[in-house]
Amino acid sequence: MSTIADVARHAGVSVSTVSYALSGSRPISAGTRTRVEASMKELGYQPNAMARSLAARRTQVIALLYPEVERGLGGTGGEFVRAAAERCREQGYQLVLWPFRSDEADQALTLARQGMADGVLVMEVVTDDQRVAKLEAARVPYAMIGRTTDAGTRPSVDVDFDTTVEQAVAHLVGLGHRHIGFVNHSQAMLDAGYGPTVRAAAAFDKAMTDRGLVPVSRTCEDSPVVGRAVTADLLDADPDLTAIVTMNELATFGVYAELHSRGLSIPGDVSVLGIVSSPGVGTLSYPPLTTMHSPGAALGRLAVDCLLGQLDPARAAVPNQLIPCVLEPGMSLGPARTRRGA
Amino acid sequence: MSTIADVARHAGVSVSTVSYALSGSRPISAGTRTRVEASMKELGYQPNAMARSLAARRTQVIALLYPEVERGLGGTGGEFVRAAAERCREQGYQLVLWPFRSDEADQALTLARQGMADGVLVMEVVTDDQRVAKLEAARVPYAMIGRTTDAGTRPSVDVDFDTTVEQAVAHLVGLGHRHIGFVNHSQAMLDAGYGPTVRAAAAFDKAMTDRGLVPVSRTCEDSPVVGRAVTADLLDADPDLTAIVTMNELATFGVYAELHSRGLSIPGDVSVLGIVSSPGVGTLSYPPLTTMHSPGAALGRLAVDCLLGQLDPARAAVPNQLIPCVLEPGMSLGPARTRRGA
DNA sequence: GCGATTCGTCGAAGCGCTTCGATAGCTATA
DNA sequence: TATAGCTATCGAAGCGCTTCGACGAATCGC
Structure with missing residues (x-):
């Protein structure tokens, strides 16, 4: 696996130039950029995520606390995850699922404190959720799907x-x-x-x-x-x-x-x-x-935005939102008919 | 967040001593260990996962390629994930799920090549699975749940x-x-x-x-x-x-x-x-x-062992295994009765 | 035409950890 | 008692990247 130094050498530029070409955080001339990109392609370069995270002090990963492991993940959960993952990628993040039961939440907290993710999405929140309290105490950025008792004061999205x-x-x-x-x-x-x-x-x-x-x-x-x-x-x-x-x-x-x-x-x-x-x-x-x-899908996108709003002060904060369910017609509804007489 | 240097200073030892106390990879005297542990506790120290991974060149993370995002994860999938996660933890690894559809597999490959995980578990393998071919080409350690055509030559576990x-x-x-x-x-x-x-x-x-x-x-x-x-x-x-x-x-x-x-x-x-x-x-x-x-659970554990066997040469390689389903009695089976006559 | 900007690039200093080699102080050996 | 062999510890060199400050060259205003 080649490193950024290999690319720099190959392109005849400095390491920092390659880095800037990659991130775009400083202007790079068109010619240099072209050469650097050619070198990256030729060497099959892939930046090392760990080194990047360490240096930048951000992992670009957000974790979804995923408590329903044993039950599996229903259709709504699937829609939620799918939409959240997509939204994350649009925003330059990766979504990963952490399969912990609710009572294993401490382990997830540990992971977060070890810097394995920049923030955490919490599913299946209960009214008095210990996980949320702990995340808050540890100053881990989070957003809930669902709400605790103090509705609205904490970052959350939910079904209306x-x-x-x-x-x-x-x-x-x-x-x-x-x-x-x-x-x-x-x-x-x-x-x-x-x-x-x-x-x-x-x-x-x-x-x-x-x-x-x-x-x-x-x-x-x-x-x-x-x-x-x-x-x-x-x-x-x-x-x-x-x-x-x-x-x-x-x-x-x-x-x-x-x-x-x-x-x-x-x-x-x-x-x-x-x-x-x-x-x-x-x-x-x-x-x-x-x-x-x-x-599910709407909540997924919204939850991600809600979390990213906290991670990056430059982003507009996303207010807590409630979204109602959508009617999906079947054949099980009809006009009322007196039953007693029947 | 305190660093290993803070702990070393607080305990009056060198950084490497703290590291060895943490990993146990070199002998540390009882007294020193006690002091170091006390300092870690007092400072609320948590090692930084990124720094650790970078230095050690191993993330201690294994990723589960999780293609059924939109469908959700059925009961079997849940059992599988749960058992795999547990097994990982027993072995000092973390399991994370990467929610990618099968056709997004390239993105997962990229993550692996960026060093986000030490190995990959591939679910829902098809007979001629491109994902597996690509993982192999990129030399990413993997284990399949399911099998490709060349049954048995590649690391896998499956239902029998x-x-x-x-x-x-x-x-x-x-x-x-x-x-x-x-x-x-x-x-x-x-x-x-x-x-x-x-x-x-x-x-x-x-x-x-x-x-x-x-x-x-x-x-x-x-x-x-x-x-x-x-x-x-x-x-x-x-x-x-x-x-x-x-x-x-x-x-x-x-x-x-x-x-x-x-x-x-x-x-x-x-x-x-x-x-x-x-x-x-x-x-x-x-x-x-x-x-x-x-x-599901048996497959989950086995799949993890199969993968870890490749990651760590010291571990015994786990042979590919097939496990049959288990009968779960209900009420839908009875003796045959001629239907035609009825 | 000259100082002030702006642009593009470089070098170096970390990020927080692991791990190698070295060393000081011991204990056992001859 | 000199020698070898341990044990416990330290210092330093990275891991591969980002980012800050610096600087030469090109561009601008007047």
């Missing part, structure tokens, strides 16, 4: 749960539904202060009561089996129920199963709307589920 | 498709099935030489013909809709079919849908066995799918 839930309810009410059930994530996540769970629950209550309707919501493990049981419970609790909003993809399979087994047609008897879902999951069910899917 | 398919067929035949269909991945993947698709297809043919049975197999897009159509085609093609082996998780949803819609019970009329599947997907269907799931 309030708007999403509000739109979901509005949509269903527009179809004539008055009795709408909500299937959330698990009670454990609610108790742990997992942001989406907490905020969506509150938003649903608000959206319903604002319209003078009675919110019927349930927490539910992320599994089809429990989803089915919870659906049974919902249907029994409110015999007039004509629509179910789910924010739990696995449970949604159970919702379908229970409705089918009771001979209730979708959307004839009951409409189902999956919110904050991955793109494409709607097609896994029959009839295809209508969803409002997470704006 | 032959054994898995053989066991799957043996299992079904043991239940009395003689007419077994196979749902593979898409024709496009087969044509692209995607290893699992190619090898499983061959293995299925062999397993069946070895038993004097007629293999009925189909390629199939990774989607429930196409899976359903393909299932219809299979059932029509062989009216005696009593079992279906699928190696396509999304298509399997379609298999269930078609069977259900024809009023065929699972496993009463038709048994379904999902192979090379993610753990847990079985529970998404009703009745729960019996699966043979990928040995």
Whole structure:
């Protein structure tokens, strides 16, 4: 592997000239630049990233703390990562994923303090996230996807749960539904202060009561089996129920199963709307589920900008933003029809 | 952030002594070591990873080329990553994921040539994988998950498709099935030489013909809709079919849908066995799918060992290994029952 | 036509660490 | 007691790059 000194020798210029030709941080004459570039190409030169980072005191790497290792990465996560990586490259950075479980966050912090990355993107933030507190204490630049309790004061981007839930309810009410059930994530996540769970629950209550309707919501493990049981419970609790909003993809399979087994047609008897879902999951069910899917790509780009805004004082700071989900039509929504009589 | 020089000064020793105390690569007296460690703690010292890598000419980082960005990372992928990361740490390395699509592989190669990692793990290898050829040309140490055509000559670990398919067929035949269909991945993947698709297809043919049975197999897009159509085609093609082996998780949803819609019970009329599947997907269907799931964790550890074996001549070289899938019982398998008569 | 700029380039000083060779003080050997 | 062999430590030379200050040459203003 050739070094910058080899290139300099080959081109008959000094090392610093090669460096400036490479970075463009000082003017270089066209002739020199041409010669230097020719030499680089001929020698197959690639600058050494470690040496560069050491000298420049910046790695040009940003790390994505990636806690869902064992669960894998869903479609939304994939979109997010893809968009974030792309945005990073546009801005001259590399995105790398650090696969640590949430309880291994200290190790990630250590890596950051060792200068393995210039900043960190934190996914799956919980309301009282220790990782964020530690990053802050160690003065590691970061941006969150999700929010802690002190909404808005820390650098973050997030799904706009309030708007999403509000739109979901509005949509269903527009179809004539008055009795709408909500299937959330698990009670454990609610108790742990997992942001989406907490905020969506509150938003649903608000959206319903604002319209003078009675919110019927349930927490539910992320599994089809429990989803089915919870659906049974919902249907029994409110015999007039004509629509179910789910924010739990696995449970949604159970919702379908229970409705089918009771001979209730979708959307004839009951409409189902999956919110904050991955793109494409709607097609896994029959009839295809209508969803409002997470704006993963938009969040990815935004999160990167939010972080880079802190790394480089020259960049404009990016304000914290909330982005609602996008409706993706399926076949699971229809006008309300009285069920009790049937 | 304090440097090694700060620690040396604080402890009253030379910089090299601190370095040796840290690495243990030369003997240090107990007293000195204690003092150095105390100083490090007091100053909150963290060695700078870039400086270390530059001087040592090793980053202690291994990169996982992670092509499925947009699709996300399935359960098996998650298990793999998790195990690989753990194994790396045990061995004093860090695993990072590089999110590049396959067609962006050149960028990853560039990163490797810039010395961002000591070696690369390549996922989702296709039979004639350009990435591997390029890594080899650039003399970047690597290990594959999957194999190219020249099976066995290159460093790799993989699912043992032959054994898995053989066991799957043996299992079904043991239940009395003689007419077994196979749902593979898409024709496009087969044509692209995607290893699992190619090898499983061959293995299925062999397993069946070895038993004097007629293999009925189909390629199939990774989607429930196409899976359903393909299932219809299979059932029509062989009216005696009593079992279906699928190696396509999304298509399997379609298999269930078609069977259900024809009023065929699972496993009463038709048994379904999902192979090379993610753990847990079985529970998404009703009745729960019996699966043979990928040995993701075992492959993860092995892949890391295989790569480290090349990086460090002192380590024993790890031979290429194939690991079969593991049966995970569900409720979708039963004894064969003649369907034609029904 | 002469000082003041600007442009393009060079040399050198680091960045924070590892590692080689040297050395001082010991202990065991003959 | 002189010699060899250890052990623990130090100093210095890099690793390959960035970046600062300096400087000669070309350009400008008037």
